[in-house]
Amino acid sequence: MIRENLPALQVVIPLMAAPICILFKNGRAAYGIALAATLFAFGAAISLLTQVLGVGPISYELGGWAAPWGIEYRVDYLSGFVLVLVSGMGVVVQLFSPASIKREIDEEKHYLFHCAFLLCLTGxxxxxxxxxxFNVFVFLEISALSSYILISLGKHRRALTSAYQYLIMGTIGSTFILIGIGLLYMMTGTLNMADIAARIGPVATTRTVLAAFAFFTVGVSIKMALFPLHLWLPNAYAYAPSVVTAFLAATATKVAVYVLIRFTFTIFGEHFAFEETPVATLLMPLALIGIVVASSIAIFQKSVKRMLAYSSVAQIGYIVLGVSFVSVTGLTGGIVHLFNHALMKGGLFLAVACVVLRIGSDRIDDFAGLGRRMPVTMFAFVVAGLSMIGVPLTVGFISKWFLIQAAIEKGWWPVAALVLLSSLLAVAYIWRVVEIAYFRKPPEGEDRITEAPVSMLLPMGALILATIFFGLNTEATAGVARQAAEYLMGAVR
Amino acid sequence: MTSEFALIAAPIIPLAAALLVSLSGKIPNLRDSFSVLAGIILFGTVVSIVPDIMAGGRPAFTVVEVMPGLALGFLVEPLGMLFALVASGLWIVTTIYAIGYMRGHEESNQTRFFASFAVAIFASIGVAFASNLLTLFMFYELLTLSTYPLVTHQRTDEAMRAGRVYLGILFTTSICFLLFAVIWTWVITGTTDFTPGGILAGKAEGATVGVLLALFAFGTGKAALMPFHRWLPAAMVAPTPVSALLHAVAVVKAGVFTIMKIVVYIFGISFLASTGSNQWLIWVASATIVLASLVALTKDNLKARLAYSTVSQLSYIVLGAALANQAGVVGGSMHIAMHAFGKITLFFCAGAIYVAHHKTKVSEMNGIGRQMPITLFAFLIGSLSVIGLPPFGGSWSKWFITMGAYEAEQMIPFAILMVSSLLNVAYLLPIVFRGFFLAPKETSDDGHVGHVSDHDGPSPGIWKIGALREAPLFCVLPICMTAFGCLVLFFYASEMHKMLLPLGAP
Structure with a gap:
């Protein structure tokens, strides 16, 4: 019974758990509920992915209404993979959160944090x-609204303006997506993705469908913070509570990329998206400029969170670059980087959260001497940072390998060179922190700074171990990503 | 012990040593015993593989398949065997020396030092036994990272700047060029395995071969080909044992080893020679040999002079590889071992002089031989071996490389090799001459040059017998061992030659 309805429960359980948190109005009880719901979601996601890998894509009719009239839930290789990623990061962040939010969020708002977190996860x-x-739009709004709340929970007053800024940009993005979906509905008379894909052929060249695609692409680009539509992101990440930043950085933009991949490859089809429209010639330069510009800006930041935020904008560039190759290798690289970046950026933000817990600041100058005071945290930062650079034995290396391989296969030498050169920019911004943490003497009277509590070190350590494990064994990441890429590329042929 | 088992054990031993060293930091004697013990066990393990290799065996072991067709794996062949022997053998000596040096010099953070040291050896063994480009690249980068804490050991601003240059150049070259070349090779051939005879023949042609070779040669920044050599002199701010092992043996030799291995097992020497793409590399290597020697002449700081000498000598090995014939390849490979012994002796001596007298400049060396006769005599032996005079090991490798140049009808590089030996004489022997024959300059009573002394009296453990002021026993003993090694290698060169001959097989 549970197994058959797992696709529905995947969403329903965290959704139902959210209001229960409110009913208890107690931080501790809310934590228990949120953790249980997140763990369930993770278990469900793993079970779904194994099913998909065994028997192929699963279709589930919500309430027994057959598609295309009813709402269909569909788990294929890509969605199963992303489900595991999102719920897994949810578990890690939940386990990590108690000690961190104690310092960064007012006690009486803790249950609200857990409630908003669950809603965001649901979305x-x-x-x-x-x-x-259309369901995509609904859930997009659920996750967006709850993430505005999560960001505004930050103690700094600028958290409010940042959340507001994100709200404006995010709403524009969702509206554009909605317009796109509306136009598609107008032309095909259906909202089911597979059904749209089947019916779009005869009308594909009409101006309406082109407009739909344009609205959709711009909207989703705002959501995933593709350069130059990234302006909401650095503030939001810098002023949100650290755990929120870690969660959003690892999941929210990744899911937006998922939407891009899903719509372009499954609904519009690669032929339409990349040959009939100039999207490919737009996405790739934007991705490349984004990588270089955002990495360069990251080097000059004074706040570590903000630095990592700009780095995130650059990393989105890598993922979009992978997609814009429109080849199996490129798409594999994009999807695998989507996963790998979540691991390492999650790890980095959690390490910063540990630092914020102890010194109450994320200013890069305040990191002085932390190499000695918080050796485990800084070691984690270094390992995740090396992965960001793309050093072998870490997941970052695997992503880079695929992206460069894809560029060489296409014979696009400058692209390959740019990807490699941009790694050096990552060296520059990561090593700035390393040098200050290990070489600069801590300020006088800061002897009382100690290592973060074990309850935070363990989830962070798990992510760091994962960055190394999946850098050595890529069967579960690159293997599934390749299957997903082949399925997506084959689906339209 | 089968050689497969030894192959699995070899990388684990230094890794275990790193762990034990970190855990036993509170008890220095126990910690340092672990280092020495691990060195001896590792060397024994590596030696036990030798008979199998001599008999033509190629033990192999795959750790994990990272991606389909791309594995993390080990395979022992003669070149890797030689490099592993050199690295593990000299690790023992260097550890003993480092114990004497670090204690004699009262350095801080010794636990971190010895632990990083062990990780660096782990990386070197990984480089030596790597069965494909991917594995090689992984351990190559690990070697860079594990030596970064060693280079910046002093934690001063100068060390930090040197660390930047070190990481900057090594990362830039390896990520931008080497990794690019590795992935390109993978796309062209569908494999990255080191295969006798090469894998590129028939898959790549024309300009591609030349560009790939350039990416590989410059991408291997550790080989210090000009213009990517700046990191090597910069890294000399490290404590001397680091300079000795890492910048005379492990790191730089990992670089030239990589180039040699790629030329032999990825390009294949007959294929490379037939395309003619190796010509430019011959010229770059020759230029580096001469230019670095000239720079060495101008350096007054002893370690800086030795550093530039290393840059020059490394290009002998690159030149040997670039000649792409049997004599060149075998001679270049032999030079990995010969130069290692000669140069490590020189670095050890430089460190011993520093520990005993806090002198770093060549111009301060006057009369030092009267106080440290053993050290300076060893310096003489090391110099002669580096110059390439019999009866020391360096003479054989230079002989074969020169023969290779002759066979390849490269007369100008041939002449450069001759001139370079003269330059070696010019920058190394004056130090010995000053030490033995010139009277000491004005010094204070305790034998220090007044302005250099910031320590009260000589460091602990220094011998004082009459006018003698030798470095601690732990420093002098390793010096004697490596100097003796230079002599022994001269007589055992034929064994080495026999082992390496398969490299030159067409």
């Missing part, structure tokens, strides 16, 4: 699992 999981275009 993200829903976007990924649904096979219905």
């Amino acid at each position: 993200l999981l829903g976007i990924v699992i649904t096979g219905d275009a």
Whole structure:
């Protein structure tokens, strides 16, 4: 019974758990509920992915209404993979959160944090699992609204303006996506993704469908903070509570990329998206400029969170670059980097969260001497940072390998060279922190700074171990990503 | 012990040593015993593989398949065997020396030092036994990272700047060029395995071969080909044992080893020679040999002079590889071992002089031989071996490389090799001459040059017998061992030659 309805429960359980948190009005009880719901979601996601790998894509009819009239939930290789990623990061962040939010969020708002967190998780999981275009918009709004709340929980007053800024930009993005979906509905008379894909052929060249695609692409680019539509992101990441930043950085933009991949490859089809429209010639330069510009800006930041935020904008560039190759290798690289970047950026933000817990600041100058005071945290920072650079034995290396391989296969030498050169920019911004943490003497009277509590070190350590494990054994990441890429590329042929 | 088992054990031993060293930091004697013990066990393990290799065996072991067709794996062949022997053998000596040096010099953070040291050896063994480009690249980068804490050991601003240059150049070259070349090779051939005879023949042609060779040669920044050599002199701010092992043996030799291995097992020497793409590399290597020697002449700081000498000598090995014939390749490979012994002796001596007298400049060396006769005599032996005079090991490798140049009908590089030996004489022997024959300059009573002394009296453990002021026993003993090694290698060169001959097989 549970197994058959797992696709529905994947979304319903965290959704139902959220209001229960409110009913208890107690931080501790809310934590228990949130953790249980997140763990369930993770278990469900793993079970779904194993099913998909065993028997192929699963379709689930919500409430027994057959598609295309009813809402269909559909788990294929890509969505199963992203489900595991999102819920897994949810578990890690939940386990990590108690000690961190104690310092960064007012005690009486803790239950609200857990409630908003669950809603955000629900939204993200829903976007990924649904096979219905309008449903994507609904869940997009759920996750976006709850993430505005999460960001505004930050203690700094600028958290409010940042959340507001994100709200404006995010709403524009969602509206554009909605317009796109509306136009598609107008032309095809259906909202089911597979059904749209089947019916779009005869009308594909009409101006309406072109407009739909344009609205959709711009909207989703805002959501995933593709350069130059990234302006909301650095502030939001810098002023949100550290755990929120870690969670959003690892999942929210990734899910937006998922939406891009899903719509372009499954609904519009690669032929339409990349040959009939100039999207490929737009996405690739934007991705490349984004990589270089955002990495360069990151080097000059004074706040570590903000630095990592700009780095995130650059990393989105890598993922989009992978997609814009429109080849199996490139798409594999994009999808695998989506996963790998979540691991390492999550690890980095959690390390910063540990630092913020102890010294109450994320200013790069305040990191002086932390190499000695918080050796485990800084070691984690270094390992995740090396992965960001793309050093072998870490996941970052695997992503780079695929992206460069894809560029060489296409014979696009400058692209390959640019990807490699941009690694050096990553060296520059990561090593700035390393040098200050290990070489500069801590300020006088800061002897009382100690290592973060074990309850935070363990989830962070798990992510760091994962960055190394999946850098050595890529069967579960690159293997599944390749299957997903082949399925996506084959689906339209 | 089968050689497969030894192959699995070899990388684990230094890794275990790193762990034990970190855990036993509170008890220095126990910690340092672990280092020495691990060195001896590792060397024994590596030696036990030798008979199998001599008999033509190629033990192999795959750790994990990272991606389909791309594995993390080990395979022992003669070149890797030689490099592993050199690295593990000299690790023992260097550890003993480092114990004497670090204690004699009262350095801080010794636990971190010895632990990083062990990790660096782990990386070197990984480089030596790597069965494909991917594995080689992984351990190559690990070697860079594990030596970064060693180079910046002093934690001063100068060390930090040197660390930047070190990481900057090594990362830039390896990420931008080497990694690019590795992935390109993978796309062209569908494999990265080191295969006798090469894998590129028939898959790549024309300009591609030349560009790939350039990416590989310059990408291997550790080989210090000009213009990517700046990191090597910069890294000399490290404590001397680091300079000795890492910048005379492990790191730089990992670089030239990589180039040699790629030329032999990825390009294949007959294929490379037939395309003619190796010509430019011959010229770059020759230029580096001469230019670095000239720079060495101008350096007054002893370690800086030795550093530039290393840059020059490394290009002998690159030149040997670039000649792409049997004599060149075998001679270049032999030079990995010969130069290692000669140069490590020189670095050890430089460190011993520093520990005993806090002198770093060549111009301060006057009369030092009267106080440290053993050290300076060893310096003489090391110099002669580096110059390439019999009866020391360096003479054989230079002989074969020169023969290779002759066979390849490269008369100008041939002449450069001759001139370079003269330059070696010019920058190394004056130090010995000053030490033995010139009277000491004005010094204070305790034998220090007044302005250099910031320590009260000589460091602990220094011998004082009459006018003698030798470095601690732990420093002098290793010096004697490596100097003796230079002599022994001269007589055992034929064994080495026999082992390496398969490299030149067409």
